Amino acid sequence: MPNYLKLIVSLALPQVAGGLGAFFTITAIQSWYSTLNKPSWNPPNWLFGPTWTLLYILMGIACYLIWKSDYPQKKALLKLYFIQLILNALWSPAFFGMQSPIFGLLVIGPLWVAIVFCIIQFKKFSPLASGLMVPYLLWVTFATALNTAILVLN
Secondary structure, eight states, X not given: OOHHHXXXXXXXXXXXXXXXXXXXXXXHHHTTGGGSOOOTTOOOGGXXXXXXXXXXXXXXXXXXXXXXXXXXXXXXXXXXXXXHHHHHHHHHIXXXXXXXXXXXXXXXXXXXXXXXXXXXXXXXHOHHHHHHHHHHHHHHHHHHHHHHHHHHHO
């Protein structure tokens, strides 16, 4: 596959995962989520969409850097990437779709671990790809704290 197609696919896949999340999030934000007690440091709802869009772009570039490479472990790295992407796609259905902060935590914990593994493994072959995943880890760390706070407060 030509590199330009790899780039397009790499950028599109996280956006598809985000679109799945948005499907579960949009109606829940206006109904169930608005009724929850949230911590004072909960960001405004409008911030999540642009933040995730940017993070998905960074993740896509990281994926592309691994995919286009000649690294012998490229397939293993991409499998690890797709594991975290699947977990990412499952969080919104768990939290918003099932209206369950508990199920959200059951997904976001393994997601956080998978992202850490991606960062560590990517760094061996592409420090840039690894670094592009760091903002994502920071946001998911924040999201984990927020998910936990919502669980405790409700």
